[in-house]
Amino acid sequence: MRRNWAARLRHVVIDGLRAVVLENELLRVTVVPDKGGDVVEFLHKPTDTDFVWLSPQGLRSPRDHLQGAADDVAQFVDHYEGGWQEVFPNGGAPSEYRGARLAQHGEVSGLPWSYEVTADSEDEVAIRLSVRTRRLPYRMEKVFRLRSGTAALEIESMAGNDSPVALHAMWGQHIVYGRPFLRPGARIRLPDGVQVIPHATAINPAGRRVRAGGPWTWPIVPADGGGHTDLSVVQEPGSPSDIVYLTGFNEGWYEISGDIGMRVEWDASLLPYLWMWQELGASTGYPWWGRAYTVGLEPFSSMPTDGLAAAVANGTALVLDPYETKTLKMRAEVMA
Template identity: 35%
Template sequence: MRAEDRNFGCRIKRDLVYKGYEAVVMENEAFRLTVLPGKGSDLIELLHKPTDTDFAWFTRLGLRPKEAAFHDFQSQYEGGWQEILPNLGGRQMHRGTELAAYGEAALSAWRYDIEEDGPARIRVVFRLELRSLPLAVEKSFEMTSGEAGFRLEERLTNVSPAVVHADWGHHITFGEPFLVPGTRICLPGEDAPYELPAKGSPGGFGVLPAGSGRYALMRPDGIGAEVGWDAEVWPHLWFWRDHGGEASPPYFGSHYNVGLEIFSSPPAATLEDSIDAGTAVRLEPFGTVNASLMFRVLQQPREP
């Protein structure tokens, strides 16, 4: 049997199109991950098969095709999980170069290669060379047979002889149907978990130190997820909540979700602001920065 036809253990499906976007599906007996290389390498499916729980969240509009009038990050934002590089915040000029809102990485098409494809383990590497700044990013997704989750190893490289700075991180969101009132979120450095309130409650935003680089969400029925990351590279955890209590744009009270986003910097209007604050990633000439991340499903036994 050819690797692309394998229907057991770990397997990879490629040459797929979903809503007009190229899709790569990585899965094993317990978990399925779907990545859109043509749309910023967005993660749009994080499915735990035994419980039919998809941790990926979609906005009220969901995944829409790219159109000439709607090409920026916000108008294309479907929820899910994005890589943010090389800047935060809105469209801006940085030392004579125009940077797209939230960075070009989430708007670009990534190349990918399958590096390992066996029933015990699979690994796919996604690559992008930025146009706005001389940076190249490479990230490797790995899944092992029977494990409900994945590991990500990432490398950011300065491909120039100049010092280059960047803001970098992962825009990770969770929402319905996974999230329900009463879901508890264990945050780094917090003594008590945050418990999600009823729908229609006010939301909020805060930035927490990453601490050991782990957080977990646990639903009342014992289904949850854990994210762990390299806190030295991404030392800031952005925690935003939309519980449907605000009728303002862009979501008009339609959502019940949280963002648990890991970044090199706290919120900043421009990359220059992060540089001035000393929080931007600094890459020496032809230098590299390595980082890692993991996602795994948690299950607690139900009380009798």
């Protein structure tokens, strides 16, 4: 029997794409299996606050690129609606691995996933999504679970190597925050002892790292050549764009908060890095055109955002042995 109370779910269609709405007394979470299993809504109902950033271009079917001359970047960027993506087995820029050309953040974020309902009661609802990659012999599953009375989404993801040879991968959670939740002055908290690695240092490991924890800073140098930015505080619109990498997590968690907040927890032994990406309106060319105000806080297995080949070269790529499956558990909870 369909419910409109406690934990419940609905099957809907958004812009021609299959979607599932998981809902309880406090949260409404919308997942799009037809586009990478993306989370396109994470709404805290008591305050009417959606945490995810939504791109001005909106939700687009990943099948659209087959009708045109898409390149390895356009496959992701031209169909990027914001929200939260599973990134596997390539993170960041297009890359080539053992003869396979991998697109930006490819492959699973651009594929339709199959799904099934695994729990549907007043106490909890859950769906399991699954997909197989096309360029590498991987399979993935992902379970979203929402329990009655909680403001937390529980996620369990599995990545499996279906071949008799060891393979590398980059595995990440592309989580970005936007208005109305994200505002100048919002605070980011991390465990003590975390270190900040600038992108230039990630490419050249001889560079230095800066300790984080408590108030932590790293100089983001704008076009005019001056200034430092306190990365624990979300900056004003028009502030410089940048990406840094954080590591040294004894516990995998962060909090980002303004009037209310979000706490994300994950297995830092599997995803030991956190990519922090900010696009606050300073980029006035493709693809942002000055319209983005967003911060990404993205647990990742590897770095930098230069693709799988670079991660293999610097020793941070994840290794899946023949027929091995790795499991990642996460929790995203609203702090009200």
